[in-house]
Amino acid sequence: MRPEASPLASFWAGGFEGADHINFRGDALDLQQASGHLERLDQDYRRAAEAGLFSIRESIGWRLCEAPGGRIDLSRVERIAHGARRHGLQPLWTIWHYGLPADLSLHDDALIARFARFAAEVARLLKPLSAGAPVYTPVNEIGYLAWAASQPQLMAPPNNGAGAAAESSQVSGYRIKRRLARAALAAIEAIRAVDARARFLHVEPLCHVVAPPDRPDLAERAAEVRGWQWQAWDLLAGRLEPALGGSPAALDLLGVNHYHSSQWELLSERRLAWHLHDPRWLPLGRLLDEAWRRYGRPLVIAETGHVGAGRADWLNEMAAEALRAREQLGLPLWGFCLYPLVDRPDWNEPARWHESGLWQVDPTTLERRPVPDYLQALRQWQQRLSGDPRE
Structure with missing residues (x-):
């Protein structure tokens, strides 16, 4: 049997922040607009290509492209697609990046058919603009x-947990999760009906949860919360509730x-300090191996990055784990995406920028400037880690 080929244009990729929900305020x-990315497509794409990042994650933005009532305008998507082609870049398209039309709710099944319809229109637009799958x-x-x-204070009504307790990781959101999985499955069917070449990259956070040191009695509960990370993929694969169509x-893919x-630690919600070598921290390679053993599907590190002075150090650790995953564990790891490529403002505090990009952004002018040690670390890892993992 012939080995499966990666649909990604390059191993190293970059992403542009595209969240488009309505926050709790x-x-x-x-975020494509707020970061200046839409106005600076050619600049941003030229820099990405010069840095050897020929696959880029871009968001389409359901809320931004479909008005209440169902009128669809994909002109901004077409502009992004043409800009990427000019620079020889392959977009990896995110169709729904949290926001949805104002006449729909995350708590209502009505979103499923509307989203499938929207996804089909996206596929019709992008089919002739995509050289490959x-x-x-x-x-x-x-x-x-x-x-x-x-949760109570992350998204605006009606798309939040009205009356919910204080923010906590001990909430699965399973009822909404299964609705979103149904929407994703409907979208896959709709897209494949338009373009049989299409491939699907299902992106989820990869996490680890532990009990507090003084509460060993919570180890089982921590394992349960940790296990919730598999529910979305299980629903899509038909391992969980197969009647939904997975x-x-x-x-x-x-x-x-992973960030x-x-x-984190259950109850306190304290993050495990990777830079302080917390012994409870699990290496990324081990988490990737767990996902591979569970599903047997090719892997892409779809988002990873850090903030401030730690960006290069974080890349060094994550890339070393990616190299170990491929060379020692034999995992089919097909891509590594730095996210975001250009800095972005905070979702809830627009005046605060994260200082997380490969290129820093001046909040006043939106001009970009490179982060030298981060770029240098990328170049060094590109020499050691690239191409097809089977080579």
């Missing part, structure tokens, strides 16, 4: 979005997101 977000993430981070919509064929905040 009522601010309607458009287009790669879609139907719903970005089903698990995170379901959790966020179950199947192994739907679970195409596994996109994993310094992705490992």
Whole structure:
């Protein structure tokens, strides 16, 4: 049997922040606009290509492209697609990046058919603009979005957990999660009916949860909370509630997101300090191996990055783990995406910028400037880690 080929244009990729939900303050977000990315597409794409990042994650923005009532305008998507082609870049498209049209709610099944319809229109637009198989993430981070919509102060009504207790990781959001999985499955079917070449990158956070040192009695509960990270993929694969329509064929590529905040302690919600070598911290390679053993599908590190002075150090650790995953564990790791490529403002405090990009952004002028040690670390790892893992 011939080995499966990666649909990604390059191993090293970069992503542009595209969250478009309405935050709990009522601010309607458009991070592509707020970061200056839409106005500086050619600049941003030229820099990405010069840095050897020929696959880029871009968000389509359901809320931004479909008005209440169902009128769809994909002109901004077409502009992004043409800009990427000019610079020889392959977009990895996220269709739904948290926001949805104002006449729909995360708590109502009505979103499922509307989203499938929207996804089909996206596929019709992008089919002739895609030289190879287009790669879609139907719903970005089903698990995170379901959790966020179950919390009191992350999203605006009606897409929040009205009356919920204080923010906590001990909420699965399963009812919303299964609705989002149904929407993703409907979108896959709709897209494949338009373009049979399409591939699907299902992106979820990869996490680790531990009990507090003085509460060994909570170890079982911590394991249960940790296990919730598999629910979205299990639903898509038909391992959980197969009557919803999931199947192994739907679970195409596994996109994993991992940050310094992705490992925490139950109850206190304290993050495990990777930079202080917390002994409870699990290496990324071990988490990737766990996902591979569970699903047997190719892996892409779809988002990873850090803030401030720690950016280069974080890349060094994550890239070393990626190299170990491929060379020692033999995992089919097909991509590594730095996220975000250009800095972005905070979702809830727009005046605060994260200082997380490969290129820093001046909040006043939105001009970009490179982060030298981060770029240098990328160049060094590109020489050691690239191409097809089977080579």
